[in-house]
Amino acid sequence: MVLDNLSEGIQKAVDKISGKSLVNEEVIKEACKDIQRALLQSDADVELVFDLTESIKKRALDEDPPEGLTEKEHVVNIVYEELVKFLGKEEAEIPVQESKILLMGTFGAGKTTTAGKIAKFYKNRGLKPALVACDTYREAAYDQLKQIGEKLDIPVYGDADEEDSAAVLKDALEEVEEEVVIVDSSGRDALNDDMIEEITTLNDILEPDERFLVIPADMGQQAGKQAKRFQEELDITGVAVTKMDGTAKGGGALSACAATGASVKFIGTGEEMKDLEKYDPERFVSQLIGYGDLEGLLERVDEEEAAEQAKKMMEGEFTLEDFQSQMEQVQSMGSLDEVMGKIPGFSKSKLPDGMIDMQEEKMELYNYIIDSMTPEEKEDPKIIDSSRKRRIAEGSGTDVENVSELIKLYRQSKKAMKMFKGGRGGMKGNLKKMMKQFGGF
Ligand SMILES: Nc1nc2c(ncn2[C@@H]2O[C@H](COP(=O)(O)OP(=O)(O)O)[C@@H](O)[C@H]2O)c(=O)[nH]1
Ligand SMILES: [Mg+2]
DSSP: OOOHHHHHHHHHHHHHHHHOSSOOHHHHHHHHHHHHHHHHHTTOOHHHHHHHHHHHHHHHHHSOOOTTOOHHHHHHHHHHHHHHHHHTSSOOOOOOSSEEEEEEOSTTSSHHHHHHHHHHHHHHTTOOEEEEEEOOSSTTHHHHHHHHHHHHTOOEEOOTTOOOHHHHHHHHHHHOOOSEEEEEEOOOSSOOHHHHHHHHHHHHHHOOSEEEEEEEGGGTTHHHHHHHHHHHHHOOSEEEEEOGGGOSOHHHHHHHHHHHTOOEEEEEOSSSTTOEEEOOHHHHHHHHHTOHHHHHHHTTOOHHHHHHHHHHHHTTOOOHHHHHHHHHHHHHHOOHHHHHHHSTTOOGGGSOHHHHOOOHHHHHHHHHHHHTSOHHHHHOGGGOOHHHHHHHHHHHTOOHHHHHHHHHHHHHHHHHHHHHHHSTTGGGSOHHHHHHHHHOO
16 A cells, blocks of 8 residues: 555544544544644645544534444544545546547656556557657657557657657657557656647647646645646646655645646556556545455445355355356446445445445456466465466466456455454344444444
8 A cells, every 4th residue: 555654644543433432522633633643744735634624523523423324433434535525536537448648747757657557557458559759858768668668568659869849749640540649748847938838839739638747746735736837837637646655745745636626547656567546536545544455345245145255254165266256246236336225224325435336347357367267276276376377367368467466356355254254243244344344443
């Protein structure tokens, strides 16, 4: 998880609420102090942070818990909802379709790296991307993008000797046949007239669907000012916040962007091409609060099936095939949302929306992967070593990373299932108990 410090602070606050038998004003104030501390350490703006904790306090004291929620659950839910608002509110929309994307940002922000990551993002979703090297300013910028393209097996258009980025772009557009065109551009130390002019020229030639500003998370709350300026000058459609892995200031960067109304579309979480996430504030806050593991599980469990699985677990079984049938079942049920509605005493309001959303594309990938395994591998995934992983990835047309991811998820689910064994009434009860065990309610 990125942002471990922030997460620790927020979890401390939630634990305080969950751990007390009575949630009174004092408890709420204490928890708010923890939240303040955690966010300020993450370089969030003081005023925004105080507004946030004021809202939490006010709502926690004024609002009555909705039916089906205890006072504690209600307060934790308020913390969750207010944090989501603070960190962005809306899940990023990235239409998977033909598109033209122009990246911009200051020197070293991560534009070129992010260009490659976004190209991979589309490639993984079955579209043909191309990269265009319009950084004609920095030495060897073309080579850097070229190398990235080669690694990803994605074509790169450009000309190492051409100094005019507009000319590079025009040439590229004449040749390019791919469905998604991602244009890297030159940075500057800061947004100046020179940069505005260059980006505007590229923009007029490309007529992009998206204009993404790339900002490194270590800018902290300064990210807000930068996003605002780029918004005003270049009408950006979204932000990619990079280097979330290398700084404690990510919370400050995200909240500052949210405050300007700039929509964060992606977060970069490492130097590798795989280290890109679509930004989903609900999911992000769920992780901060510590729902991470629960999320995956909730996505593929329904009540009856859960009881069945629990029984299996108690008998010591839960193979990858069971895992696959869980996924299929959830897919066929439509949304988990509806399933939740059917469980007595389980209020939907306490379930963060992001936890309910299924990642269909992922499930599809996982299905292919499991289908490419031998019966022994499905029975006993422990035997899947790296050479088996490579074979499975090849057979299913996926990456070794996907295979590892699936196995990890399977293990987590298995572990989660085991924890249920200890729970009163096993899984036959309702998911509320599950929330208690995982979410610290
Ligand atoms: N840790 C980490 N490093 C990153 C991330 N994104 C980019 N970088 C690194 O930041 C440096 C600058 O990135 P680059 O893409 O060349 O930035 P540009 O000047 O905006 O094109 C490189 O060393 C990248 O590897 C990220 O999400 N996490
Ligand atoms: Mg670059």
